[in-house]
Every structure is written in structure tokens, then in C-alpha cells.
Amino acid sequence: MPLDITLESWLWNAACAIRGPVGAPKFKDSILPLAFLERLSDVLEEELYRLAEECSNREVALSLVEEERKEGAIAQGRGLVRFYIPEEARWTNIRKQDKGLGQYLTNAVRKKKLSRMVMSVEAELRKRVIEHLRELGFKVENGELALEGNSDKHFLRRLHDAVRRLALYQMQGWVENLWPRLRPYFADGRDINPEAIRPVLVEATTPWQRELFRLARLTWSLPYSKGYGRRLRFLILDEGNRNPEGQPYLMGILALQSPPLSFPPRDRRFQYPPGRKTELVNQTMDIHTLGALPPYSYLLGGKLVALAAASNEVREAYRRKYEGRRTEIEGRVLPAHLVALTTTSAFGRSSLYNRLKYNGEPIAISIGYTEGYGTFHLEPLYPLFREYLEAQGISTRGGYNVGPRIKWQTCVRALERLGFSGALLKHTIRREVFLFPLIHNLDDYMEGRTDEPEYKDLPFADLGAYWRERWxxxxVARVDGWYKWEAEQLLESLLVRNEATGVRSDER
Structure with missing residues (x-):
């Protein structure tokens, strides 16, 4: 006879163990709401703790939350915390009751209609999903998403902005602490002599280099991502132009991560040998960050960073870091060959990668478009989806061979349990996909006809010299707006206002 391991059976067994078979039926119906209440209490306490740190005083934080509750800001989704639970109904007080627990719960939960609140979480979350999508410019038709307007770059930037602002608000303390120390690495336009620019490629391995990379990345319109799996980060510094302390200015940043094992535009290009797809795909990497910082971005510095991705130095950094390393789960030693890179454009068709050549040879090759599926338009809801699933005992942890898929799986599970179709993940925004071949015989290598990669010889110094003359x-001869750039504009882009209070972090 097969084991009954359904949630219903678990609840029944727990109720019988606690109250016996006679009182179990009624008690069973309380266990799941109580477990959910404990989880909600933990989440609220985390948010209160964060708010208390920002206010430097817990009492001030509590008074702000209480004021917002009375005004209805929390109920409308505009509060400093996402929801409210009365003090006597929070788990910290419930667990202290050693006598009369049943009556206490009745008074605390029913009196405040908390049971109704807990059981209406799904309805509230469904409402939040629909409102969020409408705010972004989507409408739901027959369970699928449709754009109410066009999908130009301004619209796409607005889609990303909500996610970026949320992440920035949570990191305001970190930004304000780091900016004074790292500000000298960001150039004003008047600090730069274009004729003297001398780029160098540096792997970001030290703490200050990683902090500089992260701070620079946060200034972009796309939400920050630390990447998945194997990772490499690089800074491009200008040794020819330095700040008063003698430090080189930051020109651009580049970051690679493990590639997705399933990626249709790439997989349609190669006929992998049977049983070797994972091995071969894991000898490529995905570019998840690539770009220049102003004023260098005005001088087509992005082209330089794109060329840098194909350089010998990037391949060598990969070999140094991963040669002889065993995979954590399978215990295999994969060849430390980096034979290709893939990436997608940020907004539809890319002007950065198209026609990117070195001495007439293409550096990046367009291999198609994504199918318009993803999770980026649901990013602000992702923490709510995780809490919703975890409160029901559903794991949302990542791990080996999961990577970005865990975010996809979490969104699908949450949407389906909320009564939506997984089709809501089709945001319809297609991105151009590019392949950077780092070896001459890439097709033969990926299709198993040879095990010897024939590497291209692309020293970064040569690529930099080519960029200087070509771009x-x-x-510099055509435009002069770069000269007016001031680095303090970056700080302005990093400071966000709390939408509930209208107060910017540096105005506290």
C-alpha cells in the first residue's frame, strides 16, 4: 500500500498527536493558518528591524508604522512595511501563553479579524499581481499578457525601473557609506584628455575592486544582478587619466556567469554529440554585465568593453580560476576551456553588438531573438511569491543545476497557486541574442568533431588600440557633450525616495 504523504495527511497526523482523534478535526483546520501567522510575524519583524536601523530607533519606527496604519497607507500598499499585524496577535506574544492559549488565540485572532486577514492573503496577492502589471503598462487578456502601448526603449526602461528602485532603496546605507571613498574613481568630463586615454583590463578580485564594480553597476537603468554559478568580474581602468590621488579612472565593467543549460537560440545553432551537451555548454559563459561609465560612455566606451569580452586576458582569467576544479555535485573535472560567450541585448535590437568587428572579423554574431519569456517584469513581486510558497512548506532554494531557473520555477508555482496561468511569464519583449566565438573552430568543437580548440589571438592591448582609432x-572629433559630465550625477541616480514618505535617503 503506497504511503499517504499529502499535506492533508500531515496536518491530520499532527492534529491527532497534539489533540487526539476526537479534537483533531477542528484543530487540524487551525494548524496551517497558525503556521502562516508565524511566518507572517517573522517577516513583519524583519521589516521592522530594517526600518529601526534606518531610523536609528525602534520606537520611532513603530510610531511611523502605527501612523501609517491609521492613515490606511499600509492597507493601500504604500507603507514602510508591506502589511500589519496587531501586537497581541504576533507570534512573539502568542508563544508566551502557557495557559488559556485557545481563548487567547480566539481573542487575538478573531477579535482583530486576523484569521480573515491570513486567509485573504491569496486574494490580496492576486490583486497585487494585477495592479503591478497594469502599472507597468500590461493588460491581462484570456490569461495572457498584452502591451497596452508599444515596447520602445523608454517603456522597457520603465519596466526595469521599479525593480531597480526597490533594490536601491534597500541598499541606501551601503551606497552612502561607499560613495565618499569610491567617488574619486568616477571622472568628470573635464578631467579627461581623450588623447591620453590608455585602457587596462583588471580582474576584480580584491574587496575594494568588487565594491567599485558593484557601485558602478548600481548606476545603470537595469536592476543589479550578482550572477549565477561560475563568475568573473572585470574593471577597465584608464591609466592615462588619473584623479588627484593618482588613481586611474573607471571606464567600464564586465561580468560573466554560468550559461543557461537550455537556451534555444544557442541550442538551435549546434548539434551537440549525444550525452555531451552539459559538458560543452559549461565551456562557455554568459555575459550578464557589460558597459561603460560616463563620460567614457559618451565616447563609445561600450564598444571597448564589448571587445574586451573576447580578449585573451578574459580567457586566461577563466583558465586560472577554474583549471583542475571539480564540480561540486558530480565531482567531475571539466576542461578549463572558454570557447564562447553568449549575451542578450538589454532592450530589443542592439546597436552595441551589431557590426562589432576587429580588423574586419566579427566579434559578436547575432543568432536570433529570445521568445519573450522571463521574470524581470515580476521582480518586485518575487519576495512575496517566495514568502507565500515557503509559508506553505514549498522550498524556493536554488542549488546545483538550478541557477536562474529557480526564480522561474518560483514564479510559475506561485502564479498557478494564485489561480493565474504560467503564461503571465510571457512578457512578449524579445531580446537579440549574440554569440562571441573565442575559437576559430567553434562549430566543430561544440559538435564533437574535435577536442582541440583553436583559440583566437586577441590581446586586450591590441583591441584597445583598435578601439582608439576606430571609435x-x-x-571626439564629432561630439563634445561628454566634457560637461559631472560624476555627482551618478550619486543622484543612486539616491531614491521612499514613495510612502517622499523622503530621500540623504534627506533623513
Missing amino acids: LLPR
Whole structure:
């Protein structure tokens, strides 16, 4: 006879163990709401703790929350915390009751209608999903998403902005602490002599280099991502232009991560040998961050960073870091060959990668478009989805061979349990996909006809010299707006206002 391991059976067994078979039926119906209440209490306490740190005083934080509750800001989703639980109904007080627990719960929960609140979490979350999508410019038709307007770059930036602002608000203390120390690495336009620019590629391995990378990345319109799996990060510094302390200015940043094992535009290109797809795909990497910082971005510095991705130095950094390393789960030693990179454009068709060549040879090759599926338009809801699933005992942890898929799986599970179709993950925004071949015989290598990669010889110094003649100097002769750039504008882009209070972090 097969084991009954359904949630219903678990609840029944727990109720019988606690109250016996006679009182179990009624008690069973209370266990799940109580477990959910404990989880909600923990989440609220985490948010109160964060708010208390920002206010430097817990009493001030509590008074702000209480004021918002009375005004209805929390109920409308505009509060400093996402929801409210009365003090006597929070788990910290419930667990202290050693006598009369049943009556206490009745008074605390029913009196405050908390049971109704707990059981209406799904309805509230469904409402939040629909409102969020409408605010972004989507409408739901027959269970699928449709755009009410067009999908130009301004619209796409707005989609990303909500996610970026949420992440930035949570990191305001970190930003304000780091900016004074790292500000000297960001150039004003007047600090730069274009003729003297001398780029160098540096792997970000020390704490200050990683902090500089992260701070620079946060200034972009796309939400920050630390990447998945194997990771490499690089800074491009200008040794020819330095700040008063003698430090080189930051020109751009580049970051690689493990590739997705399933990626249709790439997989349609290669006929992998049977049983070797994972091995071969794991000898490629995905570019998840690539770009220049102003004023260098005005001088087509993005082209330089894109060229850098294909350089010998990036391949060598990969070999140094991963040669002889065993995979954590399978215990296999994979060849430390980096034979190709893939990436997608940020907004539809890319002007950065198209026609990117070195001495007439393409550096990046367009291999199609994504199918318009993803989770980025649901990012602000992702923490709520996780809490909703975890409160029901559903794991949302990542791990080996999961990577970005765990976010996809979490969104699908939450949407389906809320009564939505997984089709809501089709945001319809297609991105151009590019392949960077790092070896001459890439097709033969990926299709198993050879085990010997024939590497291209692309020293970064040569790529930088080519960029200087092909893009930098002609650009300087045509435009002069870069000279007016002031680095303090970056700080302005990093400071966000709390939408509930209208107060910016540096105004506290």
C-alpha cells in the first residue's frame, strides 16, 4: 500500500498527536493558518528591524508604522512595511501563553479579524499581481499578457525601473557609506584628455575592486544582478587619466556567469554529440554585465568593453580560476576551456553588438531573438511569491543545476497557486541574442568533431588600440557633450525616495 504523504495527511497526523482523534478535526483546520501567522510575524519583524536601523530607533519606527496604519497607507500598499499585524496577535506574544492559549488565540485572532486577514492573503496577492502589471503598462487578456502601448526603449526602461528602485532603496546605507571613498574613481568630463586615454583590463578580485564594480553597476537603468554559478568580474581602468590621488579612472565593467543549460537560440545553432551537451555548454559563459561609465560612455566606451569580452586576458582569467576544479555535485573535472560567450541585448535590437568587428572579423554574431519569456517584469513581486510558497512548506532554494531557473520555477508555482496561468511569464519583449566565438573552430568543437580548440589571438592591448582609432578619436572629433559630465550625477541616480514618505535617503 503506497504511503499517504499529502499535506492533508500531515496536518491530520499532527492534529491527532497534539489533540487526539476526537479534537483533531477542528484543530487540524487551525494548524496551517497558525503556521502562516508565524511566518507572517517573522517577516513583519524583519521589516521592522530594517526600518529601526534606518531610523536609528525602534520606537520611532513603530510610531511611523502605527501612523501609517491609521492613515490606511499600509492597507493601500504604500507603507514602510508591506502589511500589519496587531501586537497581541504576533507570534512573539502568542508563544508566551502557557495557559488559556485557545481563548487567547480566539481573542487575538478573531477579535482583530486576523484569521480573515491570513486567509485573504491569496486574494490580496492576486490583486497585487494585477495592479503591478497594469502599472507597468500590461493588460491581462484570456490569461495572457498584452502591451497596452508599444515596447520602445523608454517603456522597457520603465519596466526595469521599479525593480531597480526597490533594490536601491534597500541598499541606501551601503551606497552612502561607499560613495565618499569610491567617488574619486568616477571622472568628470573635464578631467579627461581623450588623447591620453590608455585602457587596462583588471580582474576584480580584491574587496575594494568588487565594491567599485558593484557601485558602478548600481548606476545603470537595469536592476543589479550578482550572477549565477561560475563568475568573473572585470574593471577597465584608464591609466592615462588619473584623479588627484593618482588613481586611474573607471571606464567600464564586465561580468560573466554560468550559461543557461537550455537556451534555444544557442541550442538551435549546434548539434551537440549525444550525452555531451552539459559538458560543452559549461565551456562557455554568459555575459550578464557589460558597459561603460560616463563620460567614457559618451565616447563609445561600450564598444571597448564589448571587445574586451573576447580578449585573451578574459580567457586566461577563466583558465586560472577554474583549471583542475571539480564540480561540486558530480565531482567531475571539466576542461578549463572558454570557447564562447553568449549575451542578450538589454532592450530589443542592439546597436552595441551589431557590426562589432576587429580588423574586419566579427566579434559578436547575432543568432536570433529570445521568445519573450522571463521574470524581470515580476521582480518586485518575487519576495512575496517566495514568502507565500515557503509559508506553505514549498522550498524556493536554488542549488546545483538550478541557477536562474529557480526564480522561474518560483514564479510559475506561485502564479498557478494564485489561480493565474504560467503564461503571465510571457512578457512578449524579445531580446537579440549574440554569440562571441573565442575559437576559430567553434562549430566543430561544440559538435564533437574535435577536442582541440583553436583559440583566437586577441590581446586586450591590441583591441584597445583598435578601439582608439576606430571609435574613440572619430567620436571626439564629432561630439563634445561628454566634457560637461559631472560624476555627482551618478550619486543622484543612486539616491531614491521612499514613495510612502517622499523622503530621500540623504534627506533623513
